[in-house]
Amino acid sequence: MCSPYFVNMNPFVSFVIWISLLSSFHSFHASPMQCKVSLNESCPASLYYYVPNTMRSLDETASLFNVDNDAVKRTIDGFLIMINCSCLAEHRFFTWHMDYKVQKGDTWNSISSKFGFFVVVAMSEKVLIPSVIVTLDVLCGCSNNADMVTYKVQNGDTVFTICSRFKANETKTVLLNGLDNPDSIHERDILFIPTPAGFNNLTSIDYHNQEFEESMVSSIGSDKATVLPYNEIREATSNFSRSLIIGQGSYGLVYLGKLRGTDVAIKQMKDTNSKEFLSELNILCKVHHINLIELIGYAAGGESLFLVYEFAQNGALSNHLHNPALRGHKPLPWTTRVQIALDAAKGLEYIHEHTKPYYVHRDIKPSNILLDSNFHAKIADFGLVKLSEQSPDAGGAAASRIVGTFGYLAPEYVRDGHVTAKSDVYSFGVVLMELLTGQPALSKDASPENEKLSEHRSVVQYMLSALNDSQDSFDELAKCIDPNLTSYDKDSLYEMALLSKDCVDDNWKRRPDMSRVALRLSHILSSSREWEEL
Incomplete structure (x- = not known):
């Protein structure tokens, strides 16, 4: 969690690379630190510099920013660069002047790129002449109350994760930046982060620092x-x-x-x-x-x-579905499979409907569903989770890149990056089909004409072809059922198969939400237990 305390320190600064002229502020959130009579006219400062594209060395970074090597500190994903911030005459904002020698082929955009796109170019009409020194104004700020870091939001950041890195107070950070909704920060936004521990003690940035390793809770x-x-x-x-x-x-x-x-x-x-x-x-x-x-x-x-x-003693669900005997496992009984499905559905229902903001997991699959000693399921691996400021039934937004696992990706997500909670519902429907068939989402199916050639077979198409048979759909469905599943309640199995079909509907609006899925599974589990007691 972000630190709940806030300590007065010597006046410090915040920082981020900008080429003055603030006309580009409209493109993303940034509130420059204004010069005030009550603040010192200068203070130490630092730049949190993400390394763009290819890794730079410490020497190269010091040379780029025209500072001594001692002013650069390596972090896990870039560098922390010490500067001096001041409020110059006729300037409304705190800035740092940095000299830069123009290189052959430079454009204002390429200069911005060199600095990891911290640079906002607003003087593109000025001609760049090779070998000529130009002065870049770097926006920074001073405060009498705390050391501050000016930080450019990266893809995947939240106010919580940023505060965690800098041991900052989340509430004070939100107030300082005038954020009406702290969950709505966006990539390339500029935030000022008040650091209570002081600039030299930002050990959550340098994870190899001994102080970080010792700052632990005893239990x-x-x-x-x-x-x-x-x-x-x-x-x-x-x-x-x-x-x-x-x-x-x-x-x-x-x-x-x-x-x-x-x-x-x-x-x-x-x-x-x-x-x-x-x-x-x-x-x-x-x-x-x-x-x-x-x-x-x-x-x-x-x-x-x-x-x-x-620790989940029984490992991943995938180990119990796909060739379990090869992994030393017994086949899962029918009622246990339904219980696992219901557990996972409840976990998804919670992150979809009972948290704020709402979350979309984006990688639901059997290997990310873990089983405890009693074969109760727990959803794991939240590295690809996407938060949503909209309700689970809203249309969602387009993702900048497709992540997840093929075979479990909803068609609208693959087609146009459309991300909603219904994307997880589709993936969950695939998992239900795997519980029924024992088959992975995608498997290689040898061609009868030429066994050397093979193509991927989708468990979704495999199941839908059986469920869409108008003659006797259960007879066709029975051919798809996991051969290791030798005993089951016919009615309950059929209901779960129909539920899986609803979950993988091509139209995301027709898919049930996870609360409805959990309710249907609870009824299926009750029926299965009654059958088991007969």
Whole structure:
């Protein structure tokens, strides 16, 4: 969580690269720090500089900003650059003057790009002559109450994750920036972040700092995620023994660990994946539900970031559906499958309808549904979650890029990037079909004419072809059912198959919401238990 305290410090500054002339403010949120008689006329400052595209060295960065190497501090995804901010004569805002030597082929846009697009070009009519020195005004600010960081919002940022990085007070940050809705910040917005610990103590930016590793809560039993020291993570995983690896995702390995006498799952991510790390940390610190995996703590060290979760003893649902015998598992009974479906539906219903803002998971699949010792399901892996300021039934917005797993992606999402809670409903419908058939979302199906050639078969098309048979749909459906599922309630199974069909409707508006899905599954579970007792 963002720090609940706010400490008076020596006057400090905020920063971000701008080429003065503020006519570009209309393109994104930015409120420049105005010169005031009550503030000092100058103060130390710093730039939080994201490295654009290709990684720069510390020497290259110091040269680019025309500062000494000692004024540059490396962070997990860029550099912190010390400058001096001042309120010059005839200037309404605090600025830092930076000299830049024009290079051959430079344009104002390419100069902006060199500085990670912190630079807002508003003097494009001025001709750039190679080897000539031009002065760039960098917008900054001073305050008598706190050290401040001027920060450019990156894709995936929230006020919470930004405050977490800088150990800042979330409420004071919102007030300082005049944010009517703190959930509506956008990429390239400019925010001033008041840092209570002072500029030299921003250890949440430098995750390898010893002070960060020691700033931990003594007990895991807390409603808030605990900051854990790196050496505990190493000990918990026997120095990252490969024998303790229990999973592998798109962002790294997952280890089984023993932390303070408790079994835990530890996800290791490269420190270059800081956005995904902070996104998942942000979500799991805010949402708490019995059917969502619980975050215990987090840590950093050794060029890695770590998220520590409760351990799900029976692993991922996918291991119990797809060739379970090869993984040493018994087939899941019918009633257990329905219970798992209902648990997962309740977890999705919670993030879709009972949180604000609402969340869309965007990667619902059996490998992201974990099973505890009693085979109750918990949704995991929130690295791709997208928040929505609109209600779950609203039309949503277009995503800038398609993420998720093929076979589970809703057609409107693939077609035009249209993201709503109904995208998750489609993915959940695919999971229901996998529970019924035991087949993965996509599988290679050998052609009868030439077994060497194969194509992907979709479980959705496989199931829909059976359910759309007008003659005797259940007879056709029975041919699709998991052969490991030798006993089931015929009526309940048919109802679940029809529900799965509704969830994968091509028209997202016709798909049921997750509260309706959960209600239908609860009725199916009741019927299945009555059948089981006969």
